[in-house]
Amino acid sequence: MKYTPALLAVLATSVAAQQNQTNTILQNLQSLTAQGSAKQYNLSTLIGFAGKINGLTDKLGKNDTNYTVFAPTDAAFATLTKNFPDLVASLGNNTDALGDAINYHIVPNTVFLPSENTNVTKLFVRTADAKNNAIQVNLAKAVTLQFDAAAGQGNATVIDSIRSSNGVIHVVNAVLTQPRPAVDVAKAAGLSQLVAAASTNNDLVSALNNLKENTVFAPTDAAFKAVNEFATQNNINITGNLLTNILKFHVVKGVYFSTDIVKFQTASVATLLDNQNVTVTTSQEDGKPVVNVIGAGQATLKLSAAKVVKPDVLVSGGVVHVIDAVLIPDIAAANSSDPSVPKPADVAGNKNAASATTISRAAVVAAAVAAIFAVAL
The missing domain is CATH 2.30.180.10 (FAS1 domain)
Incomplete structure (x- = not known):
C-alpha cells in the first residue's frame, strides 16, 4: 500500500x-x-x-x-x-x-x-x-x-x-545529518592549505571522497609541518607514484571504531597498499586505553609508533582516527623503482652510509605529505 x-x-x-x-x-x-x-x-x-x-x-x-x-x-x-x-x-x-x-x-x-x-x-x-x-x-x-x-x-x-x-x-531533538566525505570534513576544520594541496591531485581527492568501508589514520597538522620542513631542508623530490603509495598505507580495509580497536591488544590490519599491513596495539596508561599504530618502515628506521590523539571522526564511508606521526610502510616496497628516493640497499657499503640513511629517512617521511594534506583534521 x-x-x-x-x-x-x-x-x-x-x-x-x-x-x-x-x-x-x-x-x-x-x-x-x-x-x-x-x-x-x-x-x-x-x-x-x-x-x-x-x-x-x-x-x-x-x-x-x-x-x-x-x-x-x-x-x-x-x-x-x-x-x-x-x-x-x-x-x-x-x-x-x-x-x-x-x-x-x-x-x-x-x-x-x-x-x-x-x-x-x-x-x-x-x-x-x-x-x-x-x-x-x-x-x-x-x-x-x-x-x-x-x-x-x-x-x-x-x-x-x-x-x-x-x-x-x-x-x-535534532535531525541527524549524514557524515560528509573526508575532504569536506577537512574543509570544515579550516585546513585550507591542506585542502588546496590535495586538490592538485584529483585521484587522491576522489579516493578520500569515496571511501567504502575504510578506516583512515590521519596525521596531525603538526606532523605535516614537520614533514614539510624535512622535505624543504633536504630538497626532496616527491613523485606522484610514491605519494599515492604512502596515502594508501594510511587507509585501512574495514571500519574500526575505537570501541573495536580496544578489544584487541595487537592486530595486523591490511591497508590499501598491496601486501602492506599496519600493526595496531592497545595498552593502558593511567587506566585509560592508548592506541598506537606502526608500519614496517617505522620499525626499520627505529621510529616511534604513531599515537591516536583524536579517535572516531565520522566521515562518509568510514571513520578517521587522528594520529601524531606519519605511518611508514616497508621502504623498498613503497619506493618501488622510484629513482628519486634512495633505497636502503643503495647505501650499503657506502662510506657515507649514515648520512645517506638520514636522507633516506627524511625522504620517506617527506613522502608522507600526500597522506597528511589529504586527511589531516
Whole structure:
C-alpha cells in the first residue's frame, strides 16, 4: 500500500492516542503526532518524508523485521531548514537523496535500548543509508548522539524512547545529518592549505571522497609541518607514484571504531597498499586505553609508533582516527623503482652510509605529505 502524505495525516488523527508495545513503529509514530496523545512530540514532518520514500512506511508498519528509529521532532526539522536551507531544498527535489537521509535515522535488524548497554560509555550503530554510515551513541545520564562533524551541529539528545512491536523509536531533538566525505570534513576544520594541496591531485581527492568501508589514520597538522620542513631542508623530490603509495598505507580495509580497536591488544590490519599491513596495539596508561599504530618502515628506521590523539571522526564511508606521526610502510616496497628516493640497499657499503640513511629517512617521511594534506583534521 502506498502511504501518501495526505493519507498519513489522516491516519495520524485517527490512531488511538496511546502508544504501546503492541503497535508497530509506524502506528506509534502516528500516535505520537495525534492530537490528545499522552505523549505528543509533533513528528508530522518525519512522517510526511517517510511517505515519499518508496516502501519505507510499509517496512515500519510490519512485524517481520526489527528497526531502531531516531525520530526528529518538527522543531528539529525547522531548525535544520533555518540553518541549512539549501540542503533541505535539495532533499525536497531529490527523492533518492531524501530516502538516504531518512534511512540514516534507521538502524536495521536492531532494537537498540540504552538501558541494556549500561556497561559501556559509547558505542556505534550502523544505519540503513547507502553506505551504512555510523552514528556515535554516548551513554551517560542523558543519551546523546554524534554524527556529521562538518554539519555545524553534529549532536542530538534522545528525548524519549517508545518500544514498539517491531523495534523502538527514540525521539531526538535534532535531525541527524549524514557524515560528509573526508575532504569536506577537512574543509570544515579550516585546513585550507591542506585542502588546496590535495586538490592538485584529483585521484587522491576522489579516493578520500569515496571511501567504502575504510578506516583512515590521519596525521596531525603538526606532523605535516614537520614533514614539510624535512622535505624543504633536504630538497626532496616527491613523485606522484610514491605519494599515492604512502596515502594508501594510511587507509585501512574495514571500519574500526575505537570501541573495536580496544578489544584487541595487537592486530595486523591490511591497508590499501598491496601486501602492506599496519600493526595496531592497545595498552593502558593511567587506566585509560592508548592506541598506537606502526608500519614496517617505522620499525626499520627505529621510529616511534604513531599515537591516536583524536579517535572516531565520522566521515562518509568510514571513520578517521587522528594520529601524531606519519605511518611508514616497508621502504623498498613503497619506493618501488622510484629513482628519486634512495633505497636502503643503495647505501650499503657506502662510506657515507649514515648520512645517506638520514636522507633516506627524511625522504620517506617527506613522502608522507600526500597522506597528511589529504586527511589531516
